[in-house]
Amino acid sequence: xxxxxxxxxxxxxxxxxxxxxxxxxxxxxxxxxxxxxxxxxxxxxxxxxxxxxxxxxxxxxxxxxxxxxxxxxxxxxxxxxxxxxxxxxxxxxxxxxxxxxxxxxxxxxxxxxxxxxxxxxxxxxxxxxxxxxxxxxxxxxxxxxxxxxxxxxxxxxxxxxxxxxxxxxxxxxxxxxxxxxxxxxxxxxxxxxxxxxxxxxxxxxxxxxxxxxxxxxxxxxxxxxxxxxxxxxxxxxxxxxxxxxxxxxxxxxxxxxxxxxxxxxxxxxxxxxxxxxxxxxxxxxxxxxxxxxxxxxxxxxxxxxxxxxxxxxxxxxxxxxxxxxxxxxxxxxxxxxxxxxxxxxxxxxxxxxxxxxxxxxxxxxxxxxxxxxxxxxxxxxxxxxxxxxxxxxxxxxxxxxxxxxxxxxxxxxxxxxxxxxxxxxxxxxxxxxxxxxxxxxxxxxxxxxxxxxxxxxxxxxxxxxxxxxxxxxxxxxxxxxxxxxxxxxxxxxxxxxxxxxxxxxxxxxxxxxxxxxxxxxxxxxxxxxxxxxxxxxxxxxxxxxxxxxxxxxxxxxxxxxxxxxxxxx
Amino acid sequence: xxxxxxxxxxxxxxxxxxxxxxxxxxxxxxxxxxxxxxxxxxxxxxxxxxxxxxxxxxxxxxxxxxxxxxxxxxxxxxxxxxxxxxxxxxxxxxxxxxxxxxxxxxxxxxxxxxxxxxxxxxxxxxxxxxxxxxxxxxxxxxxxxxxxxxxxxxxxxxxxxxxxxxxxxxxxxxxxxxxxxxxxxxxxxxxxxxxxxxxxxxxxxxxxx
Numbered sequence: 040x041x042x043x044x045x046x047x048x049x050x051x052x053x054x055x056x057x058x059x060x061x062x063x064x065x066x067x068x069x070x071x072x073x074x075x076x077x078x079x080x081x082x083x084x085x086x087x088x089x090x091x092x093x094x095x096x097x098x099x100x101x102x103x104x105x106x107x108x109x110x111x112x113x114x115x116x117x118x119x120x121x122x123x124x125x126x127x128x129x130x131x132x133x134x135x136x137x138x139x140x141x142x143x144x145x146x147x148x149x150x151x152x153x154x155x156x157x158x159x160x161x162x163x164x165x166x167x168x169x170x171x172x173x174x175x176x177x178x179x180x181x182x183x184x185x186x187x188x189x190x191x192x193x194x195x196x197x198x199x200x201x202x203x204x205x206x207x208x209x210x211x212x213x214x215x216x217x218x219x220x221x222x223x224x225x226x227x228x229x230x231x232x233x234x235x236x237x238x239x240x241x242x243x244x245x246x247x248x249x250x251x252x253x254x255x256x257x258x259x260x261x262x263x264x265x266x267x268x269x270x271x272x273x274x275x276x277x278x279x280x281x282x283x284x285x286x287x288x289x290x291x292x293x294x295x296x297x298x299x300x301x302x303x304x305x306x307x308x309x310x311x312x313x314x315x316x317x318x319x320x321x322x323x324x325x326x327x328x329x330x331x332x333x334x335x336x337x338x339x340x341x342x343x344x345x346x347x348x349x350x351x352x353x354x355x356x357x358x359x360x361x362x363x364x365x366x367x368x369x370x371x372x373x374x375x376x377x378x379x380x381x382x383x384x385x386x387x388x389x390x391x392x393x394x395x396x397x398x399x400x401x402x403x404x405x406x407x408x409x410x411x412x413x414x415x416x417x418x419x420x421x422x423x424x425x426x427x428x429x430x431x432x433x434x435x436x437x438x439x440x441x442x443x444x445x446x447x448x449x450x451x452x453x454x455x456x457x458x459x460x461x462x463x464x465x466x467x468x469x470x471x472x473x474x475x476x477x478x479x480x481x482x483x484x485x486x487x488x489x490x491x492x493x494x495x496x497x498x499x500x501x502x503x504x505x506x507x508x509x510x511x512x513x514x515x516x517x518x519x520x521x522x523x524x525x526x527x528x529x530x531x532x533x534x535x536x537x538x539x540x541x542x543x544x545x546x547x548x549x550x551x552x553x554x555x556x557x558x559x560x561x562x563x564x565x566x567x568x569x570x571x572x573x574x575x576x577x578x579x580x581x582x583x584x585x586x587x588x589x590x591x592x593x594x595x596x597x598x599x600x601x602x603x604x605x606x607x608x
Numbered sequence: 609x610x611x612x613x614x615x616x617x618x619x620x621x622x623x624x625x626x627x628x629x630x631x632x633x634x635x636x637x638x639x640x641x642x643x644x645x646x647x648x649x650x651x652x653x654x655x656x657x658x659x660x661x662x663x664x665x666x667x668x669x670x671x672x673x674x675x676x677x678x679x680x681x682x683x684x685x686x687x688x689x690x691x692x693x694x695x696x697x698x699x700x701x702x703x704x705x706x707x708x709x710x711x712x713x714x715x716x717x718x719x720x721x722x723x724x725x726x727x728x729x730x731x732x733x734x735x736x737x738x739x740x741x742x743x744x745x746x747x748x749x750x751x752x753x754x755x756x757x758x759x760x761x762x763x764x765x766x767x768x769x770x771x772x773x774x775x776x777x778x779x780x781x782x783x784x785x786x787x788x789x790x791x792x793x794x795x796x797x798x799x800x801x802x803x804x805x806x807x808x809x810x811x812x813x814x815x816x817x
Binding site for chain 2 (some may be wrong): 066094098099103105106184206214215216217218220222253254255256257374380381382385391409421422423424427432435436437438439441444445446447449451452515519
């Protein structure tokens, strides 16, 4: 490839603008580095583009999900989903993996659930605890100060609980629970399952000029006042105010350009507007394109020096890909029928959740699977949409006419939902690689996925099903939707929970890891990763907060090493 | 209404007024309300049957008008076309059109006129056979499957319409400055039910032990 000389060399080139790219840009721009950020999608500013307060009847097909908008018409993800036009991927025979991508400024931080759980001390040393998977090269104590910083910047509500392996954080006050949530908590109390205020990146007090939440429950549509955490509003725009950050949208990264000294020189990308190849040069390259996209860029960065792709002397780029174990149950609580009207919207998500609680039973060898899950809950009087009653026949046994209509009014909001989110242990059969045949519309080789659950995950899903049904019953309700053995206990296909991490793991040995403990490539000292790719394990704690904390730690290290001139040739 | 609520939020936020004029312009473009709905699926006869059937399922009462007054036939016609495009199959459309024919056949057989022309009492006589899956006769199974599907479409279309949402005890989608959790009066009702038991739609719910 012929490289067009460009006059400007940035201090740092960042690929990706989601949680990982955003935090790197924020920390490094405030530290004075001159940065160029590449984003494959378009510009997005929730303060101007949010669809909050819209009604379903103002949207095509009442806002139903489509291939183009899997989370519905009003979802903040303007371009993205499990299929992106012109950007295919493939699955190996026998594997079912679905790769979500958000092609927009801020990436997945625009629509995500804002669940912000710290990994605990056990989660960094899982191999030491049960002999499965791998240990991280860092401890909880190494990351704790960065969890503090991350929470204080993005704003997370919660409560101090002191529970095992469930570290408390720098929390804003938690919002009071909804009625059905209090009933679920009563049921959990009976079953000795802890049910505590959730921990979400939504403000309940003003922070850095951002107002507190106004409780419209539609965080997923983007928040016009930035009361929730999203990378554009919280990381990128403040970073741009320093004058140190240039953002290039519509810039689809192809590969990392490497010099004859083996160091990264910059990133070559396709400018989607002109269709032309461009290169942006930097002294340091930070990949934060999302776990699988970053692996893809590394594998596509082939050169004489790095014939197997950049940072891949271990052969581990793409390996040990993980998602989260997900399984769901729905129930119906008759006690909620025909209650007086009240606004149950609240924040965009649950006000209570259940952290994993069976650590001691596991340690004592009394559980049939390793690792745990937390429980996310939903229900109540949500904004009605086209699937408002989720099958009225299931609720009322049938009917039509005046009495049927009267009864529907009474059963509105009586459904409750439980979703488990559990840890997947990395395995040899779950990975991504370059497909030898297929390319995308830009001619870039695409990923081929291999994915397998082990018995640990399947049995965990079984435990979820049994537990959630117990909770529904203990709350005085009946189960309306569940899964059983023939459907593998309802375990969601790989990638469907959109928590993919791994694929370029960190470690303390260059032969068995891609990155060192600073998320710095062993093979290329001025190349860093700040997305989910460095994850060594995938605890049941949703990844975004850890991506943010780890990215912060990596970015501080980059700033320090640049100052000491340790990253140059 | 939407714009005013949004501006109230923004007005309450010090320093955020700069984007007050732009914020209400959601980037996601909203389609202009069509002057007259152009049917995509149903023919004239089916259209008439759909109106009759929707209004038998959700008639007008003291809270709201009927399903057809809320535009449910239009919703269903559009939904069938939408699913065909999204799913790459006309399975749902076929099921619904086939079900409408089933109604006509039953009505012709019993009353010598198509379903839409039968009297309300005659129409209900047919629906009573298929509206409760648990007690329907085996030979009516196809009618039952159709009617359950059609009823869900009617319910979904009605309660996601402006009229239907207003009918439900839903008070959200607005800015709340001070979130207090479950309304104490509502919680008092729940507690009294927990203590004394509750006669639910599906029968007695026992008091808490």
